[in-house]
Amino acid sequence: HQSELTRRIYRAAGTEFNINSAKQLGEILFEKLNLPILKKTRKTGSYSTDQAVLEELAREYELPRLILEYRQVAKLKSTYVDALPALINPATGRIHTSFNQTGTATGRLSSSEPNLQNIPIRSELGRLIRSAFVPEKGNLLISADYSQVELRILAHLSEDEVLISAFQAGEDIHDRTAREVFTEEELKDRAECRRRAKVINFGIIYGLSAFGLAQTLGISKEAAQSFIDAYFNRYRGVRAWLDRTIEETRRTGYTKTLFGRIRPIPDIQSKDFNLRSFAERTAVNSPIQGSAADIIKIAMIRVHRSLRESKLSAKILLQVHDELVIEAPEAEVEKVRKLVREEMEKAATLKVPLKVEVNVADNWMDMK
DNA sequence: CCTGACTCC
DNA sequence: CATGGGAGTCAGG
Numbered sequence: 239h240q241s242e243l244t245r246r247i248y249r250a251a252g253t254e255f256n257i258n259s260a261k262q263l264g265e266i267l268f269e270k271l272n273l274p275i276l277k278k279t280r281k282t283g284s285y286s287t288d289q290a291v292l293e294e295l296a297r298e299y300e301l302p303r304l305i306l307e308y309r310q311v312a313k314l315k316s317t318y319v320d321a322l323p324a325l326i327n328p329a330t331g332r333i334h335t336s337f338n339q340t341g342t343a344t345g346r347l348s349s350s351e352p353n354l355q356n357i358p359i360r361s362e363l364g365r366l367i368r369s370a371f372v373p374e375k376g377n378l379l380i381s382a383d384y385s386q387v388e389l390r391i392l393a394h395l396s397e398d399e400v401l402i403s404a405f406q407a408g409e410d411i412h413d414r415t416a417r418e419v420f421t422e423e424e425l426k427d428r429a430e431c432r433r434r435a436k437v438i439n440f441g442i443i444y445g446l447s448a449f450g451l452a453q454t455l456g457i458s459k460e461a462a463q464s465f466i467d468a469y470f471n472r473y474r475g476v477r478a479w480l481d482r483t484i485e486e487t488r489r490t491g492y493t494k495t496l497f498g499r500i501r502p503i504p505d506i507q508s509k510d511f512n513l514r515s516f517a518e519r520t521a522v523n524s525p526i527q528g529s530a531a532d533i534i535k536i537a538m539i540r541v542h543r544s545l546r547e548s549k550l551s552a553k554i555l556l557q558v559h560d561e562l563v564i565e566a567p568e569a570e571v572e573k574v575r576k577l578v579r580e581e582m583e584k585a586a587t588l589k590v591p592l593k594v595e596v597n598v599a600d601n602w603m604d605m606k
Numbered sequence: 607c608c609t610g611a612c613t614c615c
Numbered sequence: 616c617a618t619g620g621g622a623g624t625c626a627g628g
Contacts, residue, residue: 258611258625259626259627259628260609260611260626260627261610261627261628262627279609279610280609280610281608281609282610284609284610286610287610288612289611309612310612312612312626313611313613313625314613316612316624316626317624318613321624321625343621344620344621346622348622348623349622349623350622352624353613353622353623355614355615355623356612356613356615356622356623357613358613358614359614360614364613388615440619440620441619444619444620444621445619446618446619447617447619448618449618450618451619452618453618454619512616515616515617519619520620520621522620523619523620523621524620524621526620527621528621559614559615559622
């Protein structure tokens with residue numbers, strides 16, 4: 239645990255210091271121990287000690303490895319373990335978040351005080367925090383999440399033939415991209431190819447560059463560029479849509495979601511390359527992320543209405559961008575499962591089906 | 607109050 | 616030339 243980690247860090251550093259201070263840590267790593275300076279921070283030009291830097295240094299040195307572990311534990315403790323119990327409302331015995339409906343640029347909701355849209359799930363230790371979220375006695379939690387909703391929206395918007403046929407056939411989209419992009423020889427390591435294809439698929443939605451892909455996959459920029467070229471060679475419709483969307487945004491000055499939500503993108507006409515590049519990535523991402531936000535909002539209304547009309551007492555507890563968490567009496571679970579899937583899948587009719595995964599458990603950790 | 611770090615989709 | 620979209624919270628300074 240944390241105190242043991244702290245001792246080991248002081249020993250590796252050869253001195254005691256405030257581990258939470260990026261400034262002090264930078265001085266220890268790069269001035270006292272003379273580790274290689276891989277990156278400076280953007281605004282202040284100080285030594286970067288971010289995750290990517292520490293991970294690279296951790297290949298050769300002990301201290302950065304310990305710091306990474308310390309930071310993970312410290313964050314989980316301060317943000318969740320220490321903070322959440324104090325926010326239990328004595329009247330209800332529950333934590334109540336605020337959902338903000340006008341805070342984001344794309345139409346997503348945000349959640350605050352506390353943010354229940356960023357409860358840990360990826361790390362083993364972090365996941366344990368989810369097990370503290372439980373339903374009332376006699377009830378169960380139901381989680382319903384849209385499968386690959388943003389890539390399905392991309393398929394719809396771009397009308398790309400390969401993407402559409404993959405989703406219509408119910409294929410694993412990352413596997414399909416792997417088969418489209420990589421050679422027979424490369425595909426012998428199927429798992430690695432799928433992992434890379436997944437990074438590419440998501441990256442496309444964010445306007446990924448060869449440099450960014452190279453960084454993420456730990457490969458050369460040239461190799462990354464050839465993957466991207468291979469992707470666009472197979473997904474011609476996606477390339478055309480990206481180009482068309484940027485061109486149209488440049489002309490009109492705004493982007494629009496499937497349901498008409500507008501986001502002004504003034505920088506798209508900037509002469510500053512940096513500003514304009516950010517604007518172009520925003521212009522392709524916003525209609526995708528924003529349409530997904532539109533769809534789940536429609537789904538929330540449909541689910542709520544349908545639960546009421548069916549005289550069910552199940553309640554929507556949370557929305558986490560592509561997921562709804564519902565609390566239902568055990569006796570209602572089978573009905574609610576079916577109802578939620580249907581209402582979410584029918585919230586919008588696209589050129590590809592919307593698919594929803596439903597899971598049930600007696601706590602939020604065991605739901606997947 | 608800003609920055610940089612960590613958490614999520 | 617810089618280099619993946621959208622958020623919130625925490626600690627340090």
